[in-house]
Amino acid sequence: MPELPEVEALRDFLTDHLVGHEMARVLPVAVSVLKTYDPPVSALQGRPVTAVGRYGKFLAVATEGGPHLVTHLARAGWLQWKDPLPQAPPRPGKGPLALRVALETGAGFDLTEAGTQKRLAVYVVGDPWDVPGVARLGPDPLADDFDEARLAGLLAGERRQIKGALRDQSLIAGVGNAYSDEILHAARMSPFKLAASLTPEETARLHAALRTTLTEAVERSRGIAAGRLKAEKKSGLRVHGRTGEHCPVCGDTIREVSFSDSSLQYCPTCQTGGKPLADRRLSRLLK
Structure with a gap:
């Protein structure tokens, strides 16, 4: 399971690769991955990424004037960067692919999850604190005031x-x-x-x-x-x-x-x- 250090490294990586670029397409593939419906996934599309944040083990991608894409990779989930992404659209099925995010450049990332227990979660929300798991988080142990x-x-x-x-x-x-x-x-x-x-x-x-x-x-x-x-x-x-x-x-x-x-x-x-x-x-x- 990715923990604080790996999620922080992913935050740094995505900040370098996403900020300033437009989310051209956000494509849920696994039925179980998307945990929210309002706002819809389509509200992310066409919006530039302004920041990437970390909340415990959650990653939050902020878009300009729009919602956040928040994900928790759970035990067997991972983020795979691809430059470029495959040209063919992903097909729903029993494979590990759960969600794909494509940028206007043709690059992007896949969220994947191994195994049969599908716990990887994606939320489209106005604020990361709207995600129940984020709202329940205790303090970050690397925060300046964590003495x-x-x-x-x-x-x-x-x-x-x-x-x-x-x-x-x-x-x-x-x-x-x-x-x-x-x-x-x-x-x-x-x-x-x-x-x-x-x-x-x-x-x-x-x-x-x-x-x-x-x-x-x-x-x-x-x-x-x-x-x-x-x-x-x-x-x-x-x-x-x-x-x-x-x-x-x-x-x-x-x-x-x-x-x-x-x-x-x-x-x-x-x-x-x-x-x-x-x-x-x-x-x-x-x-």
Whole structure:
């Protein structure tokens, strides 16, 4: 799933490639992709793009005097830039193509989604905050005012594990499964530690890890073409998706806890005092 750093890189990429150009055609291909009907998709056509914004994991393309095209790529969605786009119009079907945006230059992009669970979403709205998912977002962790006190206030009273708190978009916007693993590894913190139990020192450590991990990931992704961002994300991860490999910090073996639809990875030496965490499906979680 694209998370804050990749979506920020896509925002930069689209700013360079879209702003000042006219949306000649916006063509929904998958029946499930378009979540709004008023204003219609046709309201975007013929309008120059004025800006591209990021709201958590949402991308918003603004047009001159018209609506915004907002998308959430979900777990298996992606943006593919093509210069030029194919001449033939896209055909609805069972393929990955969900929506195509063509510019007056002949270039443009496709939104695609792999797999059978179609969750990629596109909205045509007067304001990005009209999208329910955007309206529910918590603060951006890279915002200038996101300091230790802000994080402490968000976590106070959170009687759930810190891994789940970091992934809650209504609490903190933009962090998903992969970067929550990376942040907790950098903070030397168990993913099962209760969020409300953090000491001031632990909160400071988590805040530093959160900001540093995301900032470094954004910098690694900056300037990389959209098609190479997935590979760049994977190459920069230290624990997520690396079960069985050696921790780059201490050399211990990276372990995994599996859930029904996801998994987490962690280093026992760095994060849990050397103790393996129990699988949630089999026994109580260790704190």
